[in-house]
Amino acid sequence: MLHVIEEFVFWYPALMSVAWVVGGILFYFGNERRGPLPLYETPMVSILVPCYNEAETIAHTVMELSKLKYPNYEIIAINDGSSDNTSEVIQSLLPKYRRLRFVDLKENNGKANALYLGLIAAKGEILMGVDSDSYLMPDALNYIVPHFTNPYNGERVGAVTGNPRVRNRSSLLAKLQLCEYASIVSLIKRTQRVWGKVMTVSGVVVAFRKRALLDCNLWDRDMITEDIGVTWKLEKNFWDVRYEPNALCMMLVPETVKGLFKQRKRWSQGGMEILRRHYDVVGHWKTRRMILVYLEQITSIVWAICWLFTLILLILGWIFFGKWYALPYIWKSLFLSVVCMIQFLIAMILDSKYDKNLLRNGIVAIWYPFLYWYINAIIVICALPSMFRKRKKKAVWDSPDRGLE
Helix, strand or coil: CHHHHHHHHHHHHHHHHHHHHHHHHHHHHHCHHHCCCCCCCCCCEEEEEEECCCCCCHHHHHHHHCCCCCCCEEEEEEEECCCCCHHHHHHHHCCCCCCEEEEEECCCCCHHHHHHHHHHHCCCCEEEEECCCCEECCCHHHHHHHHHHCCCCHHHEEEEEEEEEECCCCCHHHHHHHHHHHHHHHHHHHHHHHHCCCCCCCCCEEEEEHHHHHHCCCCCCCCCCHHHHHHHHHHHCCCEEEEEEEEEEEECCCCCHHHHHHHHHHHHHHHHHHHHHCHHHCCCHHHHHHHHHHHHHHHHHHHHHHHHHHHHHHHHHHHHHCHHHHHHHHHHHHHHHHHHHHHHHHHHHHHCCCCCCHHHHHHHHCCHHHHHHHHHHHHHHHHHHHHHCCCCCCCCCCCCCCCCC
């Protein structure tokens, strides 16, 4: 039994890395190399920007969003009961930007609630969600909208998620996240798209069809990660969710260990809430493609527990039997690190099309995909108790941890 656990701890990340690389390459030759879809129509797009204590960033976000090349859009800033002067800052921007509209909420009820009220105010059938510390590149909507207006299968598209890029790159922690988004997150989305089921849109840059959101009862306001929750609901209602790597969004990432740990723990808790809430995908033929993703999420949690168990055995074996006890683990770790480095290089080559400085900034973190598995295991174990707690009230947000450019 111990041997089985040890082999599982080694082979699971190795096989997942290979699967991501194969998926990324298939997506490149099947989608990216053909180029973006043509812009058939230009329907109204409502850009929703929920804000909480964003006085320092919202003015820059609105300025950048006003530079989009798409001809028909509006910007709706939703202040969700900020305790700083976010409301006053947005009010001062209204005369300067004709596309800007403002929804001012007096109480903090969470991002999902802010998006819900933004949807009510929106004029467009296509809703573009953007975080208030982020901004779209000028041609992003020109790449996203054609997925919805494509006369062949556009009516099936419920959501399109874009390609988030890290814009604060001065610290090592920021460069690690730059590497992670390029070599892991983007590969996972490419692989899921090849499989036909993108199961997590990036909340920082995602467009929805309003009708699709209404069909699945909008965002879950009691979920800590509203983007993961609404993706699963769209997929369960047979809406197509797509990934568009050309739609770039520049974002800030945490530059403190505390802020990063808090963010990743929240993501992990959100994934566990999904397992508890959407267990009904198992056993239904119509949702058969989601079963594999559901089981993979469960497997990742089991792997984290097995990794911790193996680590404890390794430490005890080192203490009682000497350093030679650890030799087989070292050889396996070296093999896994080689696999992860190959994954890193292939992913960086694929993504360098969208970021010319990617390899130069990310090369210092070539070892990170290997370390990612162990960091993720620690976070999953810390978040595991949340799987057995039932959330009864709205999920509100705290003041964000922002990196400095």
